[in-house]
Amino acid sequence: MRFSPGLLIVPILLVLVGCGGLALRPAEFAWPFESVYNVDSKGIASEEEQPARYFITFNAKPLLFEETGDSVHVADKKFRVIRDGLGYYFITGKDFKNVYVFGSSEGALSLYTKIPVSDKGLESPRFNQRPPFVELLNGKDKVKMLDKDGVKEGGKK
Amino acid sequence: MKQLVIVLAFLMVGAVVVSPVVSAQEQSDYEVIQGFKLKLNDIQKAIEKASTVQECVDIATRIDDLEKEYAANVTLLDKALYPDGYKGRITTVRTQLKLSQDKLGIIETQFARITDLEAQVKTLTDKVDKLTGENADLLQQVQKMGEAVKGAGAGKNMIDSLNRVINRLRNNIKDRDAMIFALVDSLFLQYDKSVTSMKDVEKQSLAGRLERRNVFSNIRKSIEDNIAFLQTTSLTSKDLVQMINEQKRFASQWKAFGAKLQGLYQPGNKGANQVKDVDALIDDWGKRADATFWRGLNLAFQERGMAVKPFNSGTDFKTNLIDFINGEIKNAGTDKKEESFKLYTSFHDSLWVTELKPAWIPLLVDSGRISDADRQEIESQVDHWGSAVSPSRLWIYLLILVVVLVTAYVMFRRKTPPAVAEAPKP
Numbered sequence: 001m002r003f004s005p006g007l008l009i010v011p012i013l014l015v016l017v018g019c020g021g022l023a024l025r026p027a028e029f030a031w032p033f034e035s036v037y038n039v040d041s042k043g044i045a046s047e048e049e050q051p052a053r054y055f056i057t058f059n060a061k062p063l064l065f066e067e068t069g070d071s072v073h074v075a076d077k078k079f080r081v082i083r084d085g086l087g088y089y090f091i092t093g094k095d096f097k098n099v100y101v102f103g104s105s106e107g108a109l110s111l112y113t114k115i116p117v118s119d120k121g122l123e124s125p126r127f128n129q130r131p132p133f134v135e136l137l138n139g140k141d142k143v144k145m146l147d148k149d150g151v152k153e154g155g156k157k
Numbered sequence: 158m159k160q161l162v163i164v165l166a167f168l169m170v171g172a173v174v175v176s177p178v179v180s181a182q183e184q185s186d187y188e189v190i191q192g193f194k195l196k197l198n199d200i201q202k203a204i205e206k207a208s209t210v211q212e213c214v215d216i217a218t219r220i221d222d223l224e225k226e227y228a229a230n231v232t233l234l235d236k237a238l239y240p241d242g243y244k245g246r247i248t249t250v251r252t253q254l255k256l257s258q259d260k261l262g263i264i265e266t267q268f269a270r271i272t273d274l275e276a277q278v279k280t281l282t283d284k285v286d287k288l289t290g291e292n293a294d295l296l297q298q299v300q301k302m303g304e305a306v307k308g309a310g311a312g313k314n315m316i317d318s319l320n321r322v323i324n325r326l327r328n329n330i331k332d333r334d335a336m337i338f339a340l341v342d343s344l345f346l347q348y349d350k351s352v353t354s355m356k357d358v359e360k361q362s363l364a365g366r367l368e369r370r371n372v373f374s375n376i377r378k379s380i381e382d383n384i385a386f387l388q389t390t391s392l393t394s395k396d397l398v399q400m401i402n403e404q405k406r407f408a409s410q411w412k413a414f415g416a417k418l419q420g421l422y423q424p425g426n427k428g429a430n431q432v433k434d435v436d437a438l439i440d441d442w443g444k445r446a447d448a449t450f451w452r453g454l455n456l457a458f459q460e461r462g463m464a465v466k467p468f469n470s471g472t473d474f475k476t477n478l479i480d481f482i483n484g485e486i487k488n489a490g491t492d493k494k495e496e497s498f499k500l501y502t503s504f505h506d507s508l509w510v511t512e513l514k515p516a517w518i519p520l521l522v523d524s525g526r527i528s529d530a531d532r533q534e535i536e537s538q539v540d541h542w543g544s545a546v547s548p549s550r551l552w553i554y555l556l557i558l559v560v561v562l563v564t565a566y567v568m569f570r571r572k573t574p575p576a577v578a579e580a581p582k583p
Contacts, residue, residue, distance in 0.1 A: 032186070032233060032237065033236070034186070080187075126188065127185065
């Protein structure tokens, strides 16, 4: 039987479609409000409120080490976590100078960017979902509007 | 000018619109949700514990208040309280309350009556709070304006404005005092029985309601405002009379209410101490009112240049006033008659008929500072002074008599037909 190149067209097309991936757009990931996460003695952060709303847990040690240089004294630390509409996780905590933006990857949260928000450290940080932004409150400080790339309103860009 | 007014109006509207936004920024959505859940949880616990109709009414009011407080956050709460949602949670808690009422055998009409009374209490509490704020502003205004009026060159307009503010403050204080006691009445009425026949749980419930409605702090505030107003130097003697009457009214209402309260609290506990505090405050107010009373009454004479000797008791007042009048009556018999007449006219027109007789004297009699016989003696002495200094009216009567006689004579002459002249004989 003689080989005809035309026979390859269908399999090639199928492979191409498979490589491009099936995308369901638009998709909305925004949490309506933040969650408070507690860190246990092993360094695992999980939702404070029970029953949990999202059941997401993560290892907080690398984050605390990045922010404070200490990954030993991690128990009883608290984080404020919120997910924006694009699916990025915004994480910060008391005395943090930054808000960390993570994307999700296989079995991990991967740092997308680190947004500097306070020189002295945040006193009482709280997030609100304000599409398309995430609002950062800190006591009586001016409110900051964040997205995955940084501060958009209310602070240094 | 018009532009300036527009800009100012714009700024004021802006301030009103922006201020709640600024303060609202302080609370995060998470805190709003947690706050709601906490309050709802407290209400559910209260339903489990409720054992009287009053407690059930309280809980129903708390649910109403919760709904009002979170009306602006329904969408957020709906998401947070999935799958029941906000309305679902409120309905659940109301159903729990209804079941609890049924279990306790509470009759619907009884519940409705107490709910109405509680609504009255709430309305009165809101009004009292509003008047408290207004009165604080007015008191400040009175003090500032009083100082300005004392300064040189205070015009009539300024004095009129001050009097208007004083008048408003006086009425506000009176209204507020009345509302507080009406509020207390509505609270007691809900129990439909005397304190002595109340069960311990009812006593605790009533005490809790008095505490929640800030009854004691409102009463204290009323007394403090009254004392502050009493010490305002810009008050006229007429104002003082009214403020002293207010003290008497308040003290008598508190006497009735305080007796009920004494039965409500165990001696030595917080409530019993609060009753004692109010007793002491009213006592202090009474003393200050008494001092102000004599200051005001002395001032009423001094302001009009009447040389009545200073007094600070009912007996001294009567003696010194009668001495003064007697002195003036004596003067009437000498060459100082004209001066005494002028003084009498001033006393009579600007003090006696306007203030002393209608306000001060009844207050002196009612408060037991002078007797009714003393009042009659003073009145008779004032009449006597009037007759002694008034110009003699004998010549007026004579003149009238002459005029009447002349008029009668003239009329008589006109009516008499003239004698007809006889015709000349031809």
